[in-house]
Amino acid sequence: MSDIIELQRRIMAAMDRVASGLGELSGTGGGDAAAQQALDEEKVVTAQLTERIRMLSQRHESDLAKLREATEGTQAQLTKLDTDLQRLRKANKELSQSNQALRDANAAGVAEPHLINKAMMAELEALRAAHAAEISEANTIIAAMTPLLEQAAEADTAEASKVKEGDA
Structure with missing residues (x-):
């Protein structure tokens, strides 16, 4: 982002120089070849900077x-994980209540x-x-790790290419 701001600043400075060059040209009658060349150079620089900003x-x-x-994608995975964890909490609460009812019935004979x-x-x-929550958690981890692993593989491939070119 700072590159874009710097390029915009440079374009504005170049445009100011072009404007002042045009003012000088109109003041001298427009016959100065050096001023025309400077103007042409500034136009080229401005075009290059504009293209860089576009890119x-x-x-x-x-x-x-x-x-x-x-x-x-990550948000969808986290939503699924949250849903599964809520289901797990509810099931554990029901299990706890059922076990308490069994203990009470056993105590009463x-x-x-x-x-x-x-x-x-x-x-x-x-x-x-619990199983669904574990699967959701694993899928979330896989989704987070996949881009990192792809970047590492690309870096390894690029490094291997450089080494191969160095051997040649």
Whole structure:
């Protein structure tokens, strides 16, 4: 971003120099070849700087779009993970309540088969929720690591190419 600001500053300075050069040309009648050459050079510099700003802006927009895409993907993964963790908390709460009911029934000396079934179902749901949360967590980690691994692979490939060119 500071490159763009610096380039804009340089373009503005070049345009000021062009304007002052035009003023001088109009004041001297426009016959000065050195002034015309300076004007032409400034036009070239201005065109080059304008092109660099355009390229930097395009690169910036491209990088920004990639960043947004990555952020959206990560946000979706985190939302899935949050949903699975909430499911896990709910299942664990139900399991805890079922186990408390079983302990109370056992303390009262009353055998309650439906409490045993309810506790087993709560335990199964807790296991399923834990498994789903672990998968979501692993997917979130994979999604975060994939771009880093791709960058490392690209860097290794570039380094290997340089080494290969050095051997040749």
